[in-house]
Amino acid sequence: MSIRLKKRIFSAAPLLLAVAMLLVVGACEDAGKDTILDPTGGSAKISGVLTFNGQGGTDRPVATIYALGGYDETCATGYSTIHIMGTFNDWNEDLWITTPGMEYLGGCTWVELLSLVAGPINWKFVTNGAWDNPPDYVSTGSGDGLVGDLQAGSGGDLGADVPETGDYYALLFEGTDPPSYIIATGEDAPIVKSDPVTGAFEILNLLPGTYEIIIVAGGYITTHISDVFLDAKTESDLGTIDIISPSGAIAGVVAFEDSPDPMPTATIQVHPAGGSALVATDSTDAEGNFSIEGLLTGHYDLSFSASGYETLFEYNVEFINGQDTDMGTVLMHLGCSTAYTMIEVMGEFNGWAPLSSMDRVGSCLWRDTIAVAAEADTGSVWLMKFRTNGVWETPPDFGTCTTQDEIQGLTGDVCLVTGAETALSVRFPESGLYEFTLNEAIYEYSITRIGEIVYGSISGTIAFEDDPVELPMTTVTVYPANSPQAVAQVLMEEDGSFLVQDLVPGNYVIIFQAVGYIIHGLEDVVIVGDQNTDIGQILMAPEGECVPVSSIELVGEFNNWPAPGQGPFATYKGNCIWADTLAINIASDQDSTYIMKFRTDRTWDPSYGSCSDYGGESFVFVFTGGQVSGGICMVSGQGTGITIKYPATGNYRFEVNERTKMFTIQLLN
Structure with missing residues (x-):
């Protein structure tokens, strides 16, 4: 819970924009320049003095003060936690349990203080304490650095070079489009600490604009001062700001009119009376009890929701910090407000x-x-x-x-x-x-046949890079998305055209094969009923040249051979190189030798597997110096996997180079 003080303060400064503003300046003026790390000068500042529960003295808690531009208090995150996982913390999954992760400042903004060593780093923003589910915030693939954009997905490690050893603030902004991040020292970002003796603080180098001042101190309610406006060269003095500790709660019991056993979980959301900002949430326990703590004195609107029941609202509930507000029994009635966005x-x-x-x-x-x-x-x-x-x-x-x-x-x-x-x-x-x-209200489904299938078709032409005198015979095989079972196969016509008919509307993968040419795959081909989908020209490359496959999945005994299309998928890095990081667990009583393949184009055969020159599947690759490398061949059938002996449980980086037909696996931690 946080305090929000509405102030509008006018002053001036031709200085740095706050964190969110810097992203915009950097993107518009110079896309290759990390603006926050290259200040342009200025002399204005925002200052103030902190007291704690009305007390001053010379031994005050130290607070962290943030000045954020472009802050949107109505933006609500969809995640309970976000952890920064990377080479600097050994990708340690225990941190999901042992640490709270990034601190949520509200407004879809997260922050964490990192101790970094000079040199290259890689990392991801991992959501809800699990890899990729829900999707993490990862690299867009267009170059990262200490300031950059993000996308939701799997794979795609972020990368940057840390200029010097020290403490850095990592800020994540979910509300920008696309989501974005900044890693900066306290000197390069509008973030300061209060003086432990006087409680004073000052934030320097701010450009004209409107700022959200956020004050965070352990054991105290986070305080927001909104709409601090700078428009001229002067100091903006916020005066004395009292930071208070939370005490008391809004509590009660949720009951259901049909007395279900067991009782469903109800979710409670708290908003300022008449406002839209989400300031607190809670869920009922097995007996229906709830208790919402950390609130500031004021009036609140509460909503109660549970699957299969009407959402209930309690308006203008008064809370006084230091006292308990007992709401008694809140009775929910049968009905339904959907719990899902899709x-x-x-x-x-x-x-x-x-x-x-x-x-x-x-x-x-x-x-x-x-x-x-x-x-x-x-x-x-x-x-x-x-x-x-x-x-x-x-x-x-x-x-x-x-x-x-x-x-x-x-x-x-x-x-x-x-x-x-x-x-x-x-x-x-x-x-x-x-x-x-x-029907999500009563947990029932029904399926009714309403007519005949209206089939669709796929057409296109096939060309060859080396322009052969006689076009080689080429097969066109059609697979439903995520299925290894082909539903149609045709031969290319003499003029290079092809047509596949009588396809059920849906999403398909198409594989093109010709002797002497690299297999070509095309994903996400959509078929619509009573229509032809023309996919244009497919260009086949002679063997020996590098044209990447459409996808590579890392599958083996270590993850129980997932079905085609179920992943995990490697990320295409360009230049025929694919890579991703996987966690491999080895029990103390297990043999650490596992067979695997780099499955291509969402189908088993052919895929990248062992080469007969290496002895096939019977040859065991062993790690040396923390990594192992070897050749790969496009193979089909049983007994063509790659056998690797892993040294220990840990996170491993897998890389496939289709141009050199080599793989490399590196133990990260």
Whole structure:
């Protein structure tokens, strides 16, 4: 919880913009220049004196004061924690449990003080204490540095060179477009410490603009001073600011009118009375109790939400710091306010890659229409789930309430599930266009056949870089996204054209193969019913030249050979080089020798595996000096994996160079 003081203070300074403003200046004036690390001069400042619970004295707590431009108090993060994981902390996953991670300043802004050694570093911003789920904030692939942009995803380590050993502030801004970050010393950023004797502080080198002053001290309520405006060369004195410690709570018990057993979890959100900024959240325990602490004296609006029940609002609840406010029993009524931003129908019938999300047609009713193919005589059983919020398992998805082996009909119950073997097994009696409906209020689904499938097609032309006199015979194979089972295969025509017909609408991968030429893959080809998708010209490169595959997955005994399309995917670094970092766990009683492949184009064969010149799968590669390297060949069939003996549990960086046909694996920690 934080205090927000609304002040508008006018002064002046042709100085540095605060952190968020610097991002804009750097992007507009000189995209290659780290503006925050190259100050342009100025003399204005913001100053003040801190007291704590009304007390002065000569032994005051030390507070950190931030001056942020472009701060948006209405921006709310979607994450409970963000940790900076990198080479400087050995990518240590224990930090997810042993440390709180970055400090959230509100307004989609996070900060952490790092001790860094001069030299190159790599890192990621890891969300909710887990790799890639939900997606982390990673490199955009366009060059990083100490100031840069971010994207949500997996892989893509950030990289920068630290100019000198010392303490650096790392700031993450989720609210910019795209998300962005800065790593800077206290001298290069508008961040200062208060004097422990006098409580005084001053922030120098600020350009004209509007600032959010945020004061953070351990054991005290974070204080915000909003709308501090600088427009001329002078000092802006905030005077004496009292920082207070939290005490007391708004507490109570949530009950449900139908007395469910067990009781669902209710989420409570707290906003200033009449305002939109989220200042606190809490969840009920197994008995329905809640307690919201760390609030400033004032009036608040509270919302109570739980899946299957109407959202309840309590307005203008008074709280006095130092006292408890007992709300008694809060009764929730049956009904529904959706808990999700989106729900997708994911299944084997659409390659676990839907073309669109479901439409919300009621408070908690979702609907989508999908073409499903089935065996003509017997029908087909397909695995499926209703995925929530666009990512797997965060929050849990809707799947089976029994076991995955139990075949369900076109109507039934769903439960919130995580983990493997939790999908619905649904029998579709015949091919057709089906309407899928999910009712999240009562945890039920229904699937209704509403018509025939309207098929689509794919066409294009194939050309060859070396312009052969006679075009080689080329096969065009079509796979549903994330499926190893081909649904169609045709030969190229004599003029280089091809046409694949009678394809169920969906998302596909197309593989082009010709003897003497590098296999070419094309992903995310969308087929629409009653339409032809023209993918244009496909250019085939002779073997020996480097044209990267469409994707590489790092699969092996160490991660139980995930199915094609399930990852983990390496990140393409350019120049035919792919790389990613994986955690490999080796139990003390296990052999640390594992077989693996670099699976290409979301299909098993062919993939990068062992070369016969190295002795094939029987040859064991052993680490030397913390890494191992070897050759790779494009191979098919059993017994063609690469056998590697890993030295210990840890994080390993895998790199594949398609140009040199070599792999390198490095132990990071």
